[in-house]
Structures are given as C-alpha cells and as structure tokens.
Amino acid sequence: MKEPASLRNRLIVAATAWIAFGMVLAWLILSNVFRAHVTQQFHDELFVHLSELKRLAHVENGRAVLRAALSDPRYDVENSGYYWEIQQQGDVLARSPSMKAAPLTTPPDGRSDVGVHTHRIQGPTGELLVAESLEWKNPGNPPIQFIIGTDKRHLESVVNSFNNTLSWSLTALGLSMVGAAALLILYAMRPLGRLSMALHEVRSGRLKSLPGSYPAEVQPLVDNLNSMFASTTDLVQRARTQAGNIAHGLKTPLAILTDEAYRLREGGCGTSAETILDQCRKMETQIDYQTTRARVVASRLSPGASAGAGDVVAEVVSAISRIYMHKNLHFDVDIPASLRVACEAQDLQEILGNLIDNAGKHANARVRVAATALEDGLIDITVSDDGPGLPVEAHEVVFNVGERWDTQSAGSGLGLAIARDLVTLYGGTIHLGTSVLGGLEASIRLPAAQ
Structure with missing residues (x-):
C-alpha cells in the first residue's frame, strides 16, 4: 500500500x-x-x-x-x-x-x-x-x-x-x-514533529500527557488531547468523540499553517534583498508618487493656505547645504521677505526641496534661488545652477515619473515629477531652461497669497 x-x-x-x-x-x-x-x-x-x-x-x-x-x-x-x-x-x-x-x-x-x-x-x-x-x-x-x-x-x-x-x-x-x-515550511512544521514524538511517548506508556507548550494554532489540539488522556470513564466512546474533535480541530490549524507558509514565503528573503529591491523599484517609484499625490490633493482642499517663500527657501537651503557640504557650494538667495505663496508650507518645501536638491546635486560651485512678484498675481521662483545643464530634448522627459536623464547619479526619478504635479495642483506652471550661470534653470510660477 x-x-x-x-x-x-x-x-x-x-x-x-x-x-x-x-x-x-x-x-x-x-x-x-x-x-x-x-x-x-x-x-x-x-x-x-x-x-x-x-x-x-x-x-x-x-x-x-x-x-x-x-x-x-x-x-x-x-x-x-x-x-x-x-x-x-x-x-x-x-x-x-x-x-x-x-x-x-x-x-x-x-x-x-x-x-x-x-x-x-x-x-x-x-x-x-x-x-x-x-x-x-x-x-x-x-x-x-x-x-x-x-x-x-x-x-x-x-x-x-x-x-x-x-x-x-x-x-x-x-x-x-x-x-x-x-x-x-520546515520551521513551521516543527511543532507538529514535536507533537508526533510526544504522541508516540504517550502511546508507548512512558508519558501520561503531552508535555511542553505549542504555538497558539496547535495548543488547542494539545489541550484536547491531554483532556482525552486524563479521562477515565467510557474510554472507547470518549476516544471516538475525541478523535472526531481532533479531526475537526486539525482543519483550522492546518489551513492557517498553509496560509502562514505562503505568507512567510512571500516575506523577507535576506540573501536576495538587492535583487528584490531592483525588481521592485518601479513599483516603489509609483507608490511614492501616488501617495504624494493623494496627500497633496487632500491638503489642496484646505482654503486659506499660505507660506512665506523666504522662510521655506531658508529652511530648504540650510538642509541641502549640509547634504552637499563636501562640494563647498555657494547658495545665493534673493527673495523678498514679504513674498507669500498660496500653498501649504509642507508642499512648498517639497517643491523647492526637489528643485534645490537637483540643483545642488549637479552644480559645480553655485546655486541661485530668486523670487519676484508678477503683476498677474503670480510669484515667479527660479532655481539655477552652474552645472552641465540638460539638452533641450530632455526638458520634458525628466518630468516623467521614474525618468532620469543622468542614470549614473543617485535618485528615483520622482523629484521633478512630484514638483510638477504639486505646482499644477496649486494652479501654477513649471518649466526648465538654460541658466545664466551656464547650467539648468527651473522656473515655477505659483499664485501669490492674498
């Protein structure tokens, strides 16, 4: 057989x-x-x-x-x-x-x-x-x-x-x-192996009950078995009853174990973490992108939002300058203290943080951030650097989600895409051009705060 x-x-x-x-x-x-x-x-x-x-x-x-x-x-x-x-x-x-x-x-x-x-x-x-x-x-x-x-x-x-x-x-x-x-699976099945050995000991007469503790999924079965072993009356009937209880009790733990095995299989695999990360980047990129959009749409619904352009730029420049301290960059900031943008401060930090970080990453020695109030109720903020810049054909490509013109440098390809979406959600515009410093210039226009 x-x-x-x-x-x-x-x-x-x-x-x-x-x-x-x-x-x-x-x-x-x-x-x-x-x-x-x-x-x-x-x-x-x-x-x-x-x-x-x-x-x-x-x-x-x-x-x-x-x-x-x-x-x-x-x-x-x-x-x-x-x-x-x-x-x-x-x-x-x-x-x-x-x-x-x-x-x-x-x-x-x-x-x-x-x-x-x-x-x-x-x-x-x-x-x-x-x-x-x-x-x-x-x-x-x-x-x-x-x-x-x-x-x-x-x-x-x-x-x-x-x-x-x-x-x-x-x-x-x-x-x-x-x-x-x-x-x-081998690790998950170890309690059943221990249970099998303990049952053998009980059946051989060397033990009167099942010793030790078991996982929560198996412990009810162990308790039922011990209760059955402790019973002294109507042994055969109780044995049949307990056999039925055991058969019924096994279905749920085994189903949970099977599901747990699949979940653990799909969990962390340390030896191939880098490979998993590579395959998952496009997805990570899209998730980061969509969650950011969802947060911004929610904050955009709040009326009366405003942020001081000078204060936000000062915070961002302070953080970015520390990141690129090894490059000894000079940050030239020309923003009137009175300028306020009709935008949540956190969102303006995200926009300018992405643009200034991009400028600092590619600049040779200088980064310039300037802002002026326009007559049509908009505020024009420009971020320029003296780096290598971008060819004209790349000016639209880099705004696509996950796209990076310079694939040798670190980055996810999300910064400019997120900045563009944030600016668009606040009714503004953004475009790239050639900086007077010789590198790239990013120009955004956002509504001024009333």
Whole structure:
C-alpha cells in the first residue's frame, strides 16, 4: 500500500510550483513591458530626429542640403544602422553619410496625408524601423519625402540584454524564494514533529500527557488531547468523540499553517534583498508618487493656505547645504521677505526641496534661488545652477515619473515629477531652461497669497 504524501513535501512542492509559475509570468510581463517601452523610445527618438531633419533641410532646384549635421553623430558613420534620406518622386535629393546602399523604399502614402508614419522595411544592414513624412513645398509639385530609420538589431540588442539579465535575476530570486519557503515550511512544521514524538511517548506508556507548550494554532489540539488522556470513564466512546474533535480541530490549524507558509514565503528573503529591491523599484517609484499625490490633493482642499517663500527657501537651503557640504557650494538667495505663496508650507518645501536638491546635486560651485512678484498675481521662483545643464530634448522627459536623464547619479526619478504635479495642483506652471550661470534653470510660477 502506498504511503500518504507528507504534508511538508506537499507544501514545498506547491510553493515551488507557485514560485516557478510566478517567475515565468513575471519574466513574460516584464519582458513584454520593457520591449514595448524600448520600442516606443526608439520611435520617439526617430520622431525627434525626423523633426530635426526637416528643420535643418533646405530643398531647392531638385537638391537638398542640411544647414548643419544632425545632433546624433551615428548618422555620419558608414553602415552604423542609423540612416536618413530626402526623396522626391523616388529620386534621392540627399542622404546620410552612413547610407551607401540603394535608396530606401517605403509603402506609398496618400497625397493628403501629412502625418508621420512608421514602417518596417529592409535596409542596408538589416530590417529598419522607419519614420517618414511628406512635405509639400509647392502645391503643384510632388511632395518632399523625409525618411529616417534605425536598424531593428539595435532594439533587439537592448531587449536581449535586458532579457538575459532578467532571466538570471528571476532565476536567482526564484531559487532563493524556494529555499526560503522550504526553510520556513520546515520551521513551521516543527511543532507538529514535536507533537508526533510526544504522541508516540504517550502511546508507548512512558508519558501520561503531552508535555511542553505549542504555538497558539496547535495548543488547542494539545489541550484536547491531554483532556482525552486524563479521562477515565467510557474510554472507547470518549476516544471516538475525541478523535472526531481532533479531526475537526486539525482543519483550522492546518489551513492557517498553509496560509502562514505562503505568507512567510512571500516575506523577507535576506540573501536576495538587492535583487528584490531592483525588481521592485518601479513599483516603489509609483507608490511614492501616488501617495504624494493623494496627500497633496487632500491638503489642496484646505482654503486659506499660505507660506512665506523666504522662510521655506531658508529652511530648504540650510538642509541641502549640509547634504552637499563636501562640494563647498555657494547658495545665493534673493527673495523678498514679504513674498507669500498660496500653498501649504509642507508642499512648498517639497517643491523647492526637489528643485534645490537637483540643483545642488549637479552644480559645480553655485546655486541661485530668486523670487519676484508678477503683476498677474503670480510669484515667479527660479532655481539655477552652474552645472552641465540638460539638452533641450530632455526638458520634458525628466518630468516623467521614474525618468532620469543622468542614470549614473543617485535618485528615483520622482523629484521633478512630484514638483510638477504639486505646482499644477496649486494652479501654477513649471518649466526648465538654460541658466545664466551656464547650467539648468527651473522656473515655477505659483499664485501669490492674498
């Protein structure tokens, strides 16, 4: 007769199967999300370069020349996988230095269609992701066709690299979770092992009752058993009754133990804490972001909020200067004491804290914070630094949740996104530009306090 399967083994097998399923599902979801994200980034980059190509191109008398080279030098490297062409009725008016093969051919677009189209075509070095647009210089002449493309292999290279890293990470995470789940199940099952040994002692006659204390989930069972052992009348009937009580009492503790085992399995896994943190950052980033928004929406409903701009800036600068003390930064603050903003002090601290911290992080030697009252009832506050600044195309990107233009520096990519949302919720505006100090300048406009 086949022996019944061990409850411990059942739990370990179930936990392993569930973890494996979760890891495979996580791999599929994360891989597809990343592919979609990278593909969109590639297309966004093509759109930017297409706009740049159209802006720089000068077409006249069947020829096209660029007033300046494209900002991306890869279009100048032969067979780099980054190509552009300007055509008219199939004739090539101009092409990138990287292009040495036959002209690019895209599916035909309607005469009235002036939008940007994306295609996948065969290029000189493989399949190309292409963005193209038509432009009519003269209604009586054929349209000028601007084509720009990137080899799909560049996209696949990024995705494959991510998938390899993701596979190793999830495998390591899954194995560590299986090991942790097995250890937790073994630990959780120890009281039942002790109970089994004690029952053996009682049955052998060496003990009259079950000794020791047990977890709260098992202790009622132990107490019932001891009561049964202490009974001296109607032993058989009581034994049958107690057997039924035992069977009934086991259901709840075993169900709790099973649930506890799953909860403990999903708990802290010390040996893979860093891997878990990596996989969880996007989520942490979104949680921090949404909780901040929820708090601000609640505080925004309170009327009559106001904060002194000078006082808030003084507190923030005092804290930030200590953080970046090693850089010996000079903070130049020019804010009239009378300026008050129609904003909760805590929210204004959050806005300026993110902006001044960002300036201090990238500044070389100076950070300037200035504020002026405008005639339209707004207060303009600018935070500028003398750091490397940002290219124009990055000015909107860095406001996206979780986006960081400089991936080498520490940060979650939430600061500017939170600052923008806070400013918007208070009816203000925020934008980035080039500072007179040579770095980045963040300018916010908020309503003045009445």
